[in-house]
Amino acid sequence: MKKRSLPLSRVYRLLEPGPVVMVTTAKKGRANIMTMSWHTMMEFEPPLVGCVISNRNHSFASLKATKECVINIPTVKLAEQAVACGNTSGRSVDKFKAFGLTAVPAARVAAPLIDECYANLECRVADTRLVAKYNFFILEVLKAWIDPSQKNPRTIHHCGRGVFMVAGKTIALPSKMK
Amino acid sequence: MKKRSLPLSRVYRLLEPGPVVMVTTAKKGRANIMTMSWHTMMEFEPPLVGCVISNRNHSFASLKATKECVINIPTVKLAEQAVACGNTSGRSVDKFKAFGLTAVPAARVAAPLIDECYANLECRVADTRLVAKYNFFILEVLKAWIDPSQKNPRTIHHCGRGVFMVAGKTIALPSKMK
Numbered sequence: 637m638k639k640r641s642l643p644l645s646r647v648y649r650l651l652e653p654g655p656v657v658m659v660t661t662a663k664k665g666r667a668n669i670m671t672m673s674w675h676t677m678m679e680f681e682p683p684l685v686g687c688v689i690s691n692r693n694h695s696f697a698s699l700k701a702t703k704e705c706v707i708n709i710p711t712v713k714l715a716e717q718a719v720a721c722g723n724t725s726g727r728s729v730d731k732f733k734a735f736g737l738t739a740v741p742a743a744r745v746a747a748p749l750i751d752e753c754y755a756n757l758e759c760r761v762a763d764t765r766l767v768a769k770y771n772f773f774i775l776e777v778l779k780a781w782i783d784p785s786q787k788n789p790r791t792i793h794h795c796g797r798g799v800f801m802v803a804g805k806t807i808a809l810p811s812k813m814k
Numbered sequence: 815m816k817k818r819s820l821p822l823s824r825v826y827r828l829l830e831p832g833p834v835v836m837v838t839t840a841k842k843g844r845a846n847i848m849t850m851s852w853h854t855m856m857e858f859e860p861p862l863v864g865c866v867i868s869n870r871n872h873s874f875a876s877l878k879a880t881k882e883c884v885i886n887i888p889t890v891k892l893a894e895q896a897v898a899c900g901n902t903s904g905r906s907v908d909k910f911k912a913f914g915l916t917a918v919p920a921a922r923v924a925a926p927l928i929d930e931c932y933a934n935l936e937c938r939v940a941d942t943r944l945v946a947k948y949n950f951f952i953l954e955v956l957k958a959w960i961d962p963s964q965k966n967p968r969t970i971h972h973c974g975r976g977v978f979m980v981a982g983k984t985i986a987l988p989s990k991m992k
Binding site for chain 2: 638639640641642643644645646647648651653654655657671673674675676677678679680681682683684685686687688707709712715716719722723755756757763765766769770772774777779780781782783784785790792793794795796797798799800801802803804805806807808809810811812813814
């Protein structure tokens with residue numbers, strides 16, 4: 637075997653996550669945005685999304701208190717804003733204002749949609765059993781929005797240390813998977 | 815807002831998951847492979863990976879009984895074999911033999927590595943609290959292997975219904991994220 641051992645500290649860079657998303661929350665009328673990469677689908681319908689939101693994030697307390705958020709999915713055109721939201725804290729910055737993003741009222745939750753994102757998923761917290769140990773929330777998607785004018789949205793995927801993979805071409809293979 | 819509502823049944827196609835991986839298990843000397851797309855990193859180090867493995871899969875029982883598996887990461891060159899492993903059941907097929915894949919002994923677990931995959935993560939089950947309700951396992955990576963000869967490995971990402979996104983170019987943006 638021609639393989640070498642890889643330090644465990646670098647494993648996360650292999651399991652390059654799903655698309656970078658921007659999570660909005662709102663508490664006492666004040667909205668915030670955080671950037672998130674560690675999430676997975678857990679059920680098709682109703683859609684359940686599991687995600688890790690560190691308790692070091694300003695959004696953690698809002699999500700825990702309000703049990704609501706919106707997962708906003710940016711394309712590569714918003715990459716700089718997405719990273720900027722990850723590099724700053726809602727404690728001191730109004731990220732909508734600072735990064736020129738538009739808050740639009742959601743239908744089912746108090747947290748706003750980010751209009752510039754090509755898709756938005758309004759969520760409520762469905763299970764908090766793993767929050768204390770892993771900061772892992774299970775969210776149920778209540779309402780989903782998509783911008784039909786954005787064809788072939790090219791999402792970005794964090795590979796660690798500021799390197800992002802941009803979604804490439806698609807291929808089709810006959811699959812029994814849903 | 816120019817967005818339209820999206821049926822909740824299609825949400826999973828938006829949150830296009832991390833790389834398609836091939837999970838190997840071994841029970842009573844018999845190894846099996848399953849294809850998996852729903853997983854997320856949960857901790858950097860020791861690396862924790864959360865993943866959904868349906869109880870309809872033959873591998874579910876092996877993983878539950880042995881508490882060990884290997885996450886093997888294929889590139890686009892193995893896309894057909896990865897999909898073929900997802901389209902067949904270990905109940906009736908020896909997938910290593912059927913799809914020309916090479917089993918290599920692992921260092922820390924009984925399940926084999928798939929030699930053709932560019933990286934392999936030897937795992938043990940660390941938490942089963944969410945298995946009964948969500949089929950969600952938390953795995954700890956004990957040992958990781960990488961093939962240094964495969965430069966720019968292009969992973970595949972399932973977008974639903976047999977459509978796979980192939981990892982595209984990478985961009986670098988100054989990020990405080992690890």
